[in-house]
Amino acid sequence: MSIRVPAIALALTIAAAIAWTASPGRLLAQGPAAVSLIITNGIVITVDGTRRVLNPGAVAINGTDIVAVDTPDAIASRYKAAQTLDAAGRVVMPGLINTHTHAAMVMYRGLGNDLNLMDWLQKYIFPAEGKTVSPEFVRVGTRLALLEMIQSGTTTYADMYYFEEEVARVTKAAGVRGILGQTVIEFPVPDAKTPANALVSAEAFAKEFAGDDLITPSLAPHSVYTLDAKTLSATSELARRLKIPVQIHLAETSAEIGLSQERHKMRPVAILESLKFWAPVTIGAHGVWINDDEIALLKQRNIGISNNPESNMKLSSGTAPVVAYRKAGVNVGLGTDGAASNNDLDMFEAMRQAAFQQKLITMDPTAISAPEAIEMATIGGARVIGQQARIGSLEPGKRADIIIVGMSKPRQQPLFDPVAQVVYASRGDDVETTIVNGKVLMRDRKVLTLDESRVLSEARAAANLVRKAVQ
């Protein structure tokens, strides 16, 4: 995005101009500082430490970063932008962070519904994946998922799948932020004959994307029921050596507790603790079948939990003890899980269902409030993936990962409480503009970084492979 230097700056020497643009927010006597983008006149839900909502508010962005969040007048007096987006009547908020998904599994959306997790995995998903997953299939599926995510306001996602270097390439090309986990699982899978092979390719993947601003390589040991102790240990050792996050399905179903006890003679958290498995950033997906002692241990080890209410309800996995986690100080984010068990990637639904599910299970309507649901989908998720210093709220110095949400649909009127309206009455389809790292990925519902009709036609063609695989 180009930076237009304000007229007054043209009189300055080049050196002075560089010094000026490098220090925005001062030199008022010389006029407003040049920035790349201003979003103004919106209802700005910052999700900062004081849950500030500016109505109206404005956000100034320069390059990849937010430089100021203030009233429209204050921003206009201090900054002049190359591009301005008028967000009047709309909500401006941090982009949503999906802390657990399997993006390319959108290709199995609607396949094998209304089954429990183990039947669904073993009868449908694992066999279909064995016959269909290839680098090209993963690229096509991930692009379809990215299109859906950009269109529904997800700006960062944590992924666990195969050929993760391909996932990374298409994610970076689409401009989306990803914590991308190479799967490690004990049986032969399309990108690795053995777990040891998976670790070798994971290391190459991690090195290829080391230091990338959008892509954070990660390791994804599938679960304690699909891995032996030796491989679990080898995986966490590699993650610590490469200093990359680990993602693991953790205590998702009651069947998993039984399988863990059968295999390891311990519950999932206990076996991981005994192996000193925890990496500096470990994301525990689901965390449903967890007791109070385990919650205390997860807090002590700084393990974040990805709560996936829709997947947990659809598969009858259970309800994560989100209120107890939050009370104990465990970081909790939200996820959709793969689209085959949800069946979409809409984080607005995840927010609403997370709040409703906790209200129902606790019989307490205050269990999770609308502001808390938004927090889990933004700054809470950022803490779970270890990126709270960079993303998750609208604050100066953070990356400009921002969405603009339309508020003019009949179902969104009248507008008394914008935070409640986002959680309880809005949908992914209401997102009009999606920005990641200061770059506009979708403007007025038009995705700029993916060719929508091509992505859809390639996905339809690849779906024929899936049809054949499950005949």
Ligand SMILES: [Zn+2]
């Ligand atoms: Zn999952």
